[in-house]
Amino acid sequence: MDKLSVLHRFIDTIEQYQLLKKGGHVLAGISGGADSVCLLDLLRMIAPKYKLQVSGIHINHGIRGNADQDEMFVRNLTQQWDIRLVVVKVDTPTFARKHRMSLETAARHLRYLHYQRTAKKLACDRVALGHTADDNLETVIHNLVRGAGLRGLCGIPVHRDIFIRPLIKITRKEIRSYLEAKSLKWVEDETNTDVRYTRNLIRLQIIPIMEKINPAVRENVLRTGELLRSEDCFLETLAQKALSRIGKFNSKRVLIDIKRFNSYNLVLKRRIIKLIAPEISSDHVERIVDLITRKCPGSHYIQAGVVVRIRDEGAEITRKVSKSVNGD
Amino acid sequence: MDKLSVLHRFIDTIEQYQLLKKGGHVLAGISGGADSVCLLDLLRMIAPKYKLQVSGIHINHGIRGNADQDEMFVRNLTQQWDIRLVVVKVDTPTFARKHRMSLETAARHLRYLHYQRTAKKLACDRVALGHTADDNLETVIHNLVRGAGLRGLCGIPVHRDIFIRPLIKITRKEIRSYLEAKSLKWVEDETNTDVRYTRNLIRLQIIPIMEKINPAVRENVLRTGELLRSEDCFLETLAQKALSRIGKFNSKRVLIDIKRFNSYNLVLKRRIIKLIAPEISSDHVERIVDLITRKCPGSHYIQAGVVVRIRDEGAEITRKVSKSVNGD
Incomplete structure (x- = not known):
């Protein structure tokens, strides 16, 4: 794996699914984690080629102990890269209590809500998110274990409405190598929720065994997901x-x-x-x-x-x- | 878990899917392993209620070091239970070489071939197999990792043609407890093939973590499998x-x-x-x-x-x- 391979696969994914319009305006969701830093860096790499305008959005969920440091990290990074940043502060715990949601569901809800609003405000035609091949595999395994139906086994869609996920074919490991090779820094997510506990079990204990059985497990699950999604859509229609x-x-x-x-x-x-x-x-x-x-x-x-x-x-x-x- | 619960779930599965006809003749595949011994015992328990005739078939694959001891074990067990047994000796390694198949594929092919032939000879209307909820979960995980499509994620069907799998909702652990509670013996499968190696990774290292995440993982995957199978059949039609x-x-x-x-x-x-x-x-x-x-x-x-x-x-x-x- 090298830097170029990540960039090439990023572009391949964009081309294959026609994720970007030339001359468009992309809003990138930036938590400050490795995936989102890589996403933003790749977007600014290809911006000239696609005549893209790139903006960033950071949601300060008010949950994590170091939420303010994360926000500062993202502010500094985008300033350094000369990228316009919108920061939205939300009170996730209060929102979760009010609407009787788990913290994760509330955070997710608020995130997507503000992504959409800000995209509208800034006239962005796309919102780019940093989901990776690992996120997809973890989601599918989690849904399998929970007993989700066809839809759950499709995994994370590469695009839906204005949302695009151009890192979906790149692994978390490749992203870390990419960032290290370019000497880029990121922040680690330190929240310790139930979902994170489950995700860690999947990530650290299940996926390594699956990789032993078949090193191509991420690609396989992505490919299967695409086939399943087309069948699901057809039945839905x-x-x-x-x-x-x-x-x-x-x-x-x-x-x-x-x-x-x-x-x-x-x-x-x-x-x-x-x-x-x-x-x-x-x-x-x-x-x-x-x-x-x-x-x-x-x-x-x-x-x-x-x-x-x-x-x-x-x-x-x-x-x-x-x-x-x-x-x- | 107690003996009765296994018997009840066995009967529930038979009723739910109408696996048996009253007055029918069932041929049970008996390897001598725990699942098949349990299957045969449960079948003879319910034989009076369903006015069933129960026969057994044992395939001596000529692979395992103790194939002949296994055969002897099954001969003794069925004699003791007064169940008619057909033993078929096959030369799996030669067959595999001749048809360029893996040993597992060849063994599976020969097994189903002789199940069908013997069922025809003895005029059996059903062939009962000892697949458990664990076999189903292992199959689905294996297919997920290999990148099988919708069909692979459905898992093992409860019934297809004359084949029925009335243990599909019972776990391997429950079967062992059942046999121990009834002081019944069985033989352990000692073949050490690639498939078995993979299966062991899934069984010993992946499934326990999935159970930690959701103790109902077997039921969930069975239920999802049924929904997926109906969608798959519909699309196929x-x-x-x-x-x-x-x-x-x-x-x-x-x-x-x-x-x-x-x-x-x-x-x-x-x-x-x-x-x-x-x-x-x-x-x-x-x-x-x-x-x-x-x-x-x-x-x-x-x-x-x-x-x-x-x-x-x-x-x-x-x-x-x-x-x-x-x-x-």
Whole structure:
């Protein structure tokens, strides 16, 4: 592995998925960790070639003991590289308590919220994030262990909406070597949360054994993920088409034509229900499918405020839509 | 965990998937290992309830140093339990050399071949195999690491054709406790092959960490596998329907209507090609899809004797079908 190989693979990934538009404006999420420093350095390397404008955003989550030092590190780095930086300070613990989320979920939510807002403010057409091939593998293993379905096994998408992840084919080890070869510094993430504990088990104890079995495990899981994602998207499109044919929408309610619902395969039935009520678990999806298929009369309370009423005119699904979480 | 819980879950699995017919005749594959001894014991426990006839088959692979002792162990056990046993001796190493297979692949091939033949001879309507929840998890992890697609992540099917796996929801640990509680003996598998080495890494070093992260990892992977399998089957059915519409078959050749091929989603295109030439890798599937989609004129040699010819009347795919392997 050498510096050039990382740069080349970075460019290859950008080309393969057409992640960047020439003359565009990219907002890079910079925590100050190795991945994000590498991302920012690679972006400024290719900026002339793509006529890119590169800006940075740093979210100070107010969680880590050294959050302010991290912020200072990112401020210095971007100043040194002459890159415009937006720093957003958020109070993650308070937000998490208020919305009954775990710290990780809250931090993630706030991060993406401010990425999007800032991208809009600065008129950025892309937000670049530093996820690596290791992050992808860890995510897939974690989802496998938790019992996530097809979607979870796809891993981290290379692009979604304005978000792009051009480091997804590069390993964490390669990134460290790259930074060391260029004498670039970074900060270590010192948060010690449950998720981090789990991630460390996966990273330090599971992945090394998988590498022993097959050194190409990261590439393999990435490639499989791409195939799975295309199959998942295809099924999702079929389910959406089916739903638009058999469902009548009315604010919080959907009325489903039972006879036409029953003309679909179980796979699409499940996905139709999941489209209507994404908040429910797969066990409850199964229950709703069963209720509609067998046309069980009456009102059935399911979970999380979802109610199914089987009536003559069809199956009515009502959701108690929770107020959308707001980061202000 | 107690003896009853294993028996109950065994019966639950049989009921849930309707694995057995009342009054049927089951052939149980008995290596002499813990799983197969447990399987045979459970089958004879439930035989009166289901009015089952239970027979056993033992394959002496001629590989393991103590193959003959294992055979003797199984002969004694079945005699003691008054169960009819068929012993088949095969020369796996010679078969493997002759057909250029690994020892594991050859052993597996011969095993299933003789299971089917013997089932036919004895008029058995089911062949019961001792795969456990651990075997399933190990298989899924192994397939993930190797980069298998959707099919590989489904794991081991509970039933396929006449084969049933009623221990699939029971763990290896539970099986050992069951046997110990009933003072039943078994033989340990002492073969030391590459596959076994890999399996041991997965079993001893990866799964314990996964259990630490989520003690329900086996159930989760089983449940996910079932969902994935139904999605895989659904996509397969769509691809088969599409192929029957756009393909003309002619011994070793398939002629594809290019225009109609191109009307399908990439997901179905890939699966159509995989149906025509299951022997090729996913990279080569991708290449064929690309050749047909872009209508690249001429003859293209792909892999393993597969040739694609793009002509005016359509895309012709020719396979060099290898002689089917024969166990005699």
